Amino acid sequence: MPRVAIFSEPGGKKKDKSGKLMIHAILTKVGRAAFEKARDALRALYLREMGHDPALVSDADTIEFMARGVRASETYLKAKRRELDRA
Secondary structure, three states, X not given: OOOOOOOOOHHHOXXXXXXXXXOOOOOOHHHHHHHHHHHHHHHHHHHHHHOOOOOOOOXXXXXXXXXHOHHHHHHHHXXXXXXXXXX
8 A cells, every 4th residue: 555655646646666666775874864864854844835744754755855856845845735725
């Protein structure tokens, strides 16, 4: 069963593992600290743009945030907020 994700497919479809790129990684202490810092940054960005704290910031959401960068993630969340406001 797919989990709710911050970053979802176009049209609001939830992520699932079928046919998607999956990553398995073992991080160093330094890498893990940077990863957790990015997770905290995504949580703060989500709170600022969506107006509430996300229930969960998954590893997949954190990786996507790191890949997209702050500006693209901010643009995505603003568009998602506008979409939800219209509904």
